[in-house]
Amino acid sequence: xxxxxxxxxxxxxxxxxxxxxxxxxxxxxxxxxxxxxxxxxxxxxxxxxxxxxxxxxxxxxxxxxxxxxxxxxxxxxxxxxxxxxxxxxxxxxxxxxxxxxxxxxxxxxxxxxxxxxxxxxxxxxxx
Numbered sequence: 719x720x721x722x723x724x725x726x727x728x729x730x731x732x733x734x735x736x737x738x739x740x741x742x743x744x745x746x747x748x749x750x751x752x753x754x755x756x757x758x759x760x761x762x763x764x765x766x767x768x769x770x771x772x773x774x775x776x777x778x779x780x781x782x783x784x785x786x787x788x789x790x791x792x793x794x795x796x797x798x799x800x801x802x803x804x805x806x807x808x809x810x811x812x813x814x815x816x817x818x819x820x821x822x823x824x825x826x827x828x829x830x831x832x833x834x835x836x837x838x839x840x841x842x843x844x845x
Contacts (some may be wrong), residue, residue, distance in 0.1 A: 723773060724783040724787070735821070736800050743804050743811065746813060749793055755813045757799035759820045777831045784829075785822045792818070 738761055741747070748754040770776075770784060801808065808814050 727769050727772050728788060728791060731765065732795055734765050734769070735792060736796065738765065739796070739800060739808070739814070739817070740803055743789065743814070755816075758813065760815055762817045763824035764830075765807045766821045767828035770782055770825045770829045773829070778826075781826055781829045785825050788825070789818055789822060802838050 736759065742754065742758040746754070748757065770781065773780075773784075776784075796808070
């Protein structure tokens with residue numbers, strides 16, 4: 719993970735995740751709000767997995783670092799920019815916070831794990 723990649727993918731992650739939040743919290747997409755929340759959470763997990771896999775092979779410490787940086791950055795930018803369009807009421811919705819939790823879990827579980835990569839390299843070198 720390089721600083722350039724960190725800033726680039728953090729910005730892209732914030733843009734995609736913010737557009738998703740703007741779309742789901744401002745409009746009624748599905749008539750059933752439960753299905754809409756599930757769809758939001760699934761799309762948040764897909765965005766997280768897609769963005770974290772762009773970093774390549776990382777270890778769990780780097781994944782946790784990304785979770786912290788992305789969560790704090792998203793909260794700050796949501797407060798400064800997204801709340802203009804959604805209002806501050808977005809912060810009182812449970813769906814918003816569950817989205818961050820699912821986002822963090824997706825980063826933790828779907829990043830390209832270094833220990834698996836090393837194991838594959840060792841197995842390949844022995845054959």
